[in-house]
Amino acid sequence: xxxxxxxxxxxxxxxxxxxxxxxxxxxxxxxxxxxxxxxxxxxxxxxxxxxxxxxxxxxxxxxxxxxxxxxxxxxxxxxxxxxxxxxxxxxxxxxxxxxxxxxxxxxxxxxxxxxxxxxxxxxxxxxxxxxxxxxxxxxxxxxxxxxxxxxxxxxxxxxxxxxxxxxxxxxxxxxxxxxxxxxxxxxxxxxxxxxxxxxxxxxxxxxxxxxxxxxxxxxxxxxxxxxxxxxxxxxxxxxxxxxxxxxxxxxxxxxxxxx
Amino acid sequence: xxxxxxxxxxxxxxxxxxxxxxxxxxxxxxxxxxxxxxxxxxxxxxxxxxxxxxxxxxxxxxxxxxxxxxxxxxxxxxxxxxxxxxxxxxxxxxxxxxxxxxxxxxxxxxxxxxxxxxxxxxxxxxxxxxxxxxxxxxxxxxxxxxxxxxxxxxxxxxxxxxxxxxxxxxxxxxxxxxxxxxxxxxxxxxxxxxxxxxxxxxxxxxxx
Numbered sequence: 001x002x003x004x005x006x007x008x009x010x011x012x013x014x015x016x017x018x019x020x021x022x023x024x025x026x027x028x029x030x031x032x033x034x035x036x037x038x039x040x041x042x043x044x045x046x047x048x049x050x051x052x053x054x055x056x057x058x059x060x061x062x063x064x065x066x067x068x069x070x071x072x073x074x075x076x077x078x079x080x081x082x083x084x085x086x087x088x089x090x091x092x093x094x095x096x097x098x099x100x101x102x103x104x105x106x107x108x109x110x111x112x113x114x115x116x117x118x119x120x121x122x123x124x125x126x127x128x129x130x131x132x133x134x135x136x137x138x139x140x141x142x143x144x145x146x147x148x149x150x151x152x153x154x155x156x157x158x159x160x161x162x163x164x165x166x167x168x169x170x171x172x173x174x175x176x177x178x179x180x181x182x183x184x185x186x187x188x189x190x191x192x193x194x195x196x197x198x199x200x201x202x203x204x205x206x207x208x209x210x211x212x213x214x215x216x217x218x219x220x221x222x223x224x225x226x227x228x229x230x231x232x233x234x235x236x237x238x239x240x241x242x243x244x245x246x247x248x249x250x251x252x253x254x255x256x257x258x259x
Numbered sequence: 260x261x262x263x264x265x266x267x268x269x270x271x272x273x274x275x276x277x278x279x280x281x282x283x284x285x286x287x288x289x290x291x292x293x294x295x296x297x298x299x300x301x302x303x304x305x306x307x308x309x310x311x312x313x314x315x316x317x318x319x320x321x322x323x324x325x326x327x328x329x330x331x332x333x334x335x336x337x338x339x340x341x342x343x344x345x346x347x348x349x350x351x352x353x354x355x356x357x358x359x360x361x362x363x364x365x366x367x368x369x370x371x372x373x374x375x376x377x378x379x380x381x382x383x384x385x386x387x388x389x390x391x392x393x394x395x396x397x398x399x400x401x402x403x404x405x406x407x408x409x410x411x412x413x414x415x416x417x418x419x420x421x422x423x424x425x426x427x428x429x430x431x432x433x434x435x436x437x438x439x440x441x442x443x444x445x446x447x448x449x450x451x452x453x454x455x456x457x458x459x460x461x462x463x464x465x466x467x
Contacts, residue, residue, distance in 0.1 A: 002380065075447050121305075
């Protein structure tokens with residue numbers, strides 16, 4: 001059986017850890033590669049680097065950054081943020097990223113998912129979805145809506161429909177990010193995660209809301225997620241990756257323990 | 260010095276970077292002459308067997324690899340490189356390299372919860388001793404991404420198995436060839452250790 005995965009997400013701007021993450025002590029984690037290397041040695045199963053750069057120059061810095069990560073981190077990692085074309089995806093893949101994440105650009109132009117999947121393989125194509133809870137209505141029957149542009153622009157798209165559509169278009173994996181749970185530290189959106197995980201045949205990474213190790217156990221058991229994504233609880237130093245993995249292991253969740 | 264065969268099939272640089280991490284100089288080549296001259300070879304690869312075989316034939320790398328194997332050069336196959344060393348593959352009608360008898364087959368999973376490709380971390384259990392598997396313990400995990408797996412005809416060529424809806428062969432060996440379905444270059448410390456052991460391997464198989 002495959003193990004459940006612990007995934008850590010790092011926001012990067014111009015090759016530096018972004019200020020948008022409210023770290024206790026920014027001096028300690030100004031270098032995302034050093035931080036990533038620390039998580040790698042501490043047993044994280046996969047890393048996500050989210051590029052919040054807007055400019056073209058920033059894109060080139062990101063390619064160099066990915067090459068540097070690939071020479072220091074010997075586990076799979078993905079890169080997301082602002083990927084708008086097959087060329088963007090292919091460059092990142094060639095620089096050493098195992099997978100790429102598409103989000104807003106795929107909502108705006110669905111074929112992007114198929115194009116990237118054809119170019120670098122479905123297994124390397126992740127569809128990230130930012131989702132918020134709404135009152136169910138004829139347009140959004142599942143009661144969860146896709147939001148884009150960093151989770152601020154509603155789209156009127158039903159999240160369950162989009163997850164299935166993403167799979168059909170060729171995505172090999174989904175990130176389910178709950179905008180409502182994000183930052184609350186009160187746990188993942190279990191209902192949302194399970195609803196989508198049960199509706200698709202591709203792996204699902206749950207994101208948003210992790211505050212305690214129990215939350216990770218919940219989302220990979222009750223939530224049916226294949227992986228749990230965390231950010232601030234390890235960036236702040238509240239928990240180490242090792243502690244989270246040990247907790248999962250002690251609760252009977254199959255995770256990689258020898259690393 | 261390690262020579263990595265570059266045949267237009269993906270993860271060459273990842274393998275090279277992993278070698279550098281454990282202090283091994285690794286060069287890449289697409290030249291059959293270089294393959295025949297190499298001290299030791301890594302035969303990596305991601306993608307589909309048919310296009311890979313077509314490319315190897317077109318470039319003459321297929322004959323060079325067979326020649327190097329027959330001359331006793333230690334060879335490490337990875338992922339697709341663990342599949343096309345067998346005689347054939349269900350992925351296409353092309354004959355494969357045939358370094359040892361057997362066939363690459365597609366997962367046929369009864370449990371609908373098990374997804375294809377088999378992607379992620381899974382346990383690798385050694386079923387007979389091999390110098391490259393030294394120190395691997397029950398439950399040690401490696402990183403996989405694949406929809407097909409190698410099925411050697413002879414049981415004694417199977418060196419490790421992995422459970423995914425039943426055991427499949429995740430590492431095979433024959434003489435101076437060792438090949439892993441998983442990716443040592445993406446499998447953290449345990450994967451790097453396997454690469455390091457390969458650099459010291461003389462190509463002979465331990466008898467236990």
